[in-house]
Amino acid sequence: MHRDPLPQPFTRVSKPRLYEQLVTQILGYIESAHLGPGDLLPAERELAERLGVSRATLAQALVALEVLGVIDVQHGTGAVLVHRPSVASVIKGLSEHRNRLPDIVEARSTLEVKLAELAAERRTDAELAAIENALDVMKAEIDSGGKGARGDELFHQAVTAAAHSTVLAQLMTFIAEMILETRLESLGQPGRPAQSLASHRVITAAIRAQDPEAAKAAMLAHIVLVSDVALLK
Template sequence: MRVNAAGPSLARVARPRLYEQLMKQILGYIEAEQLGPGDHLPAERDLAERLGVSRATLAQALVALEVLGVIDVQHGTGAVLVYRPSIAAVLRGLREHQNRLPEIVEARSTLEVKLAALAAARRTEEDMAGIDAALEVMAEEIGSGDRGARGDELFHQAVTAAAHSPVLAQLMAFIAEMVLETRLESLAQPGRPEQSLASHRRIAEAIRAGNAEEAAEAMQAHITLVSDVALLK
């Protein structure tokens, strides 16, 4: 029997990314070892050796699991299990997260670029002190080997406060949890914490100088930088 050439075409089956395969193996290990909330996963070096991958590749899988709330990764203590989900549930959550990421980036570009410009026009000396303090926190975190996520969060909060726009601040608060997803992923990229800190400093200097246009451009460049994450590739 001949197949109708005009009929529906068959779509190519997407090959799972390596970090997705690693996620499955890590979840399989958690299940096999009957780990529960509060239990630690093996150290990253040990886990990478067992899986036969680089630590950078393993980090992508761990960050994805962290973003989805399965594990909590803390500097000095490693990965701690938060809850034990099914593999299917995690992969479904990963797909939803990947689909949401471009919209999160779009929202950040819309809101934070305007906030940076307003901060340059409206900031007070007290606002500037808050921005500088956040930069110091991030620098200290990175200097100790951490990713600088807390300092990063404080910096963007300080810029938002310096804009003195209650409505825009409410909108930023609304997307805060979604922004946290991109923050964790971005700061897990090799060399990204230092790059992010440098771009924060450029934003801060433009705000200090009262240059709204330069502050907006610096913020847009920063968002473009931090939006370059493995899960979107």
């Protein structure tokens, strides 16, 4: 007697994360309000009240949308719509990003730790000044209420330049867009901008002292810090 093969077992359906639910609601609002590229979303306080969540919880959803390039959160202006994607494409994009996050962290801990070591060995006075200037830019951003993303980017670019390694610099350029995703996520965590700036200062002190081992250790500690992203856990 012929028997049909046993059916494949169902896979467990995971419960959507709260920020994913909020992302879906925000995208629904964008659609119903007929917002287009360049339009502003409501202020965070108003949006949080409409959704019935805290501003901290809303901030996670906004970071998720910023990571995927749906919005651009500008200090002093608010969240500006960049493009209107479908809900399905956004949820898929978030899932894909979660899956590749460990690989991004692995690449950063490999490349940037070596770059810090080389920068301590090879930096010029002018390159040290560029690193220190990036700290000033980041501090000014944070003091004015921003996340310090531009100063953070300048800092890592300056360390890369000070390492005088053409191939490593090319590899950093190759993963720059993925690093931007982790930068936005990390600096979106409460208290993280100030913590990141403090760890930048430790790295800078080691590079200033031309201490390669201390620079390596400081950069590794920094990568561990910024890779602790509660949003995607």
